[in-house]
Amino acid sequence: MSAPIHYTLALLDPAAHLVEVTCTVPDPDPAGQDFALPAWIPGSYLIRDFARQIVHIEARSGGRRVPLTKRDSHTWRAAPTRRAAPLTVRCTVYCHDLSVRGAHVDPGHAFLNGTSVFLRPLGREARACTLDLAPPAHAAGWRVATTLPEDGAPRHGFGRYRAADYDELIDHPIEMGNFTLATFTAGGVPHEVAISGRHDCDSARLCADLARVCQWQIDLFGAPPPFARYLFLVSALGDGYGGLEHRASTALLCARHDLPGAAMREAGDGYRSFLGLCSHEYFHAWNVKRIRPAALTPYDLQRPNHTTLLWAFEGFTSYYDDLALCRAGVIGHADYLALLARTIRNVAQTPGRFRQTLAESSFDAWTRFYKPDENTPNAGVSYYAKGALVALALDLTLRRRSGGRTRLDDVMRALWQRYGLTGAGVPEDGIRTIAEEVSGLDLGSFFRTAVHGTRDLPLAPLLAAFGVRLTQAASGTAPGLGVKTAADGNELRLAHVFTGGAAHRAGLSAGDVLVALDGLRVTPASLDRLLERRRPGETVTVSAFRRDELIACPLVLDPPPADQITLRATRGRHPARDAWLGGTAHPD
Numbered sequence: 001m002s003a004p005i006h007y008t009l010a011l012l013d014p015a016a017h018l019v020e021v022t023c024t025v026p027d028p029d030p031a032g033q034d035f036a037l038p039a040w041i042p043g044s045y046l047i048r049d050f051a052r053q054i055v056h057i058e059a060r061s062g063g064r065r066v067p068l069t070k071r072d073s074h075t076w077r078a079a080p081t082r083r084a085a086p087l088t089v090r091c092t093v094y095c096h097d098l099s100v101r102g103a104h105v106d107p108g109h110a111f112l113n114g115t116s117v118f119l120r121p122l123g124r125e126a127r128a129c130t131l132d133l134a135p136p137a138h139a140a141g142w143r144v145a146t147t148l149p150e151d152g153a154p155r156h157g158f159g160r161y162r163a164a165d166y167d168e169l170i171d172h173p174i175e176m177g178n179f180t181l182a183t184f185t186a187g188g189v190p191h192e193v194a195i196s197g198r199h200d201c202d203s204a205r206l207c208a209d210l211a212r213v214c215q216w217q218i219d220l221f222g223a224p225p226p227f228a229r230y231l232f233l234v235s236a237l238g239d240g241y242g243g244l245e246h247r248a249s250t251a252l253l254c255a256r257h258d259l260p261g262a263a264m265r266e267a268g269d270g271y272r273s274f275l276g277l278c279s280h281e282y283f284h285a286w287n288v289k290r291i292r293p294a295a296l297t298p299y300d301l302q303r304p305n306h307t308t309l310l311w312a313f314e315g316f317t318s319y320y321d322d323l324a325l326c327r328a329g330v331i332g333h334a335d336y337l338a339l340l341a342r343t344i345r346n347v348a349q350t351p352g353r354f355r356q357t358l359a360e361s362s363f364d365a366w367t368r369f370y371k372p373d374e375n376t377p378n379a380g381v382s383y384y385a386k387g388a389l390v391a392l393a394l395d396l397t398l399r400r401r402s403g404g405r406t407r408l409d410d411v412m413r414a415l416w417q418r419y420g421l422t423g424a425g426v427p428e429d430g431i432r433t434i435a436e437e438v439s440g441l442d443l444g445s446f447f448r449t450a451v452h453g454t455r456d457l458p459l460a461p462l463l464a465a466f467g468v469r470l471t472q473a474a475s476g477t478a479p480g481l482g483v484k485t486a487a488d489g490n491e492l493r494l495a496h497v498f499t500g501g502a503a504h505r506a507g508l509s510a511g512d513v514l515v516a517l518d519g520l521r522v523t524p525a526s527l528d529r530l531l532e533r534r535r536p537g538e539t540v541t542v543s544a545f546r547r548d549e550l551i552a553c554p555l556v557l558d559p560p561p562a563d564q565i566t567l568r569a570t571r572g573r574h575p576a577r578d579a580w581l582g583g584t585a586h587p588d
């Protein structure tokens, strides 16, 4: 066996957000060894060019400096060395990105994704790695939270860690600092919740709720879970929301007031959405980390990896995240239906769903979903939101057509067994194939419409068959403009102008600042009041600034937008609905 690639990481100047990382290759390529940082981080489909944060880099071998040549935006080549001596590259990396995708270091803590700091010796990615984490000089009492396996370091301590290969090295984010730590067990496996940042979280409540959700997911796929331990790595901030999945952990950002407080009884909106986020990332430990598109197996870390399947990996995960809370009995049926109604409304308010299919939305994630602009709602559809609705429609269709014998759960289990457990990638037509195999049904027309078509899904009749009534109505009486606005102080800017709406027909554009309606000043507070006294079909004169030029145009008002979607369980017991939503109608 070849000697491992050895890394060291130390905080160089936390106040300046600098870390120093070394990478030693025991047997560098005699023709010149290439080193690269990934261009993107798996799970977040955008080229991020992490190498731009390397502020200094040098190479040494046998006590002598080795010249480095930059090959492209991410890659350096060390000149051939004379003797077969180990080669060490040392770099200083600027880490000031407080997101789940980057690295953030300051005197209070350090959060590191390997993709931001660990150079990859090309051609040696399969080699085992060791990592020495040095304790910072300035901060006594710091601990380490990571699921990277220890190789001499004590649990939660500094010292040596290891990884089977580079892919594993970058799939265990690392937090160092004074975080709180709470634990629970699910599926016989220890789970930890490390929370950094000031907070007053009721950890006992959080762990009790998470334990139920995690256990439900483990039971869905079948015990034991595919990891020996699991870590929720949480950064509590004044405001924030985000998560990124890893094989045995997840990095999460949340608003500290969304964490449960000691005085909290009923789960509020914020806490429910935090639990939904935890549930989402945990489900990814199966669905995308292990059941993975063939197009992402293995990851090509230098360039975009295209697949038409993100609707199944992000969409199905988005369906199961809240559903798991309901099935596990952490939220009740009515709360779950309210969350589902929100997703239906989001999709219904996106005219772009008639232009872009889910397969196209998935494929173009890199250049469209991850690069939204003012035209995004007109041009595209989210593979998260519509993908979740496709999962819902597929689940209900399977249950209905099989008389309740086949459910989406069975499809997920079959995917797990065929692809997750074997490590084989899911082919582009793999989801439909497995769904048809498991159910014995011809689902060709379902997938053609739902994934490769742009017609709306027949959710109302499907839900009605499960004792849930879907209604859509206007939430107010004010006529519509067909826009989404953004308040900027006392100014009202058009953030999005929906194709075909009143503002579009009148010639208004995203970016215009509304100033008056029939000569009366428009502010964020006054617009609805002004509109409420008008009727749909009436013509008003709208004044707006386009850049610094004042324009005025006649605008024919739309009917009030049907922006309220409600899902209500019909009265009485409904066995098919109870089998679908599980848990209890009212959680304890």
Ligand code: ZN
Residues within 6 Å of the ligand: 280, 284, 313, 314, 317
């Ligand atoms: Zn996700």
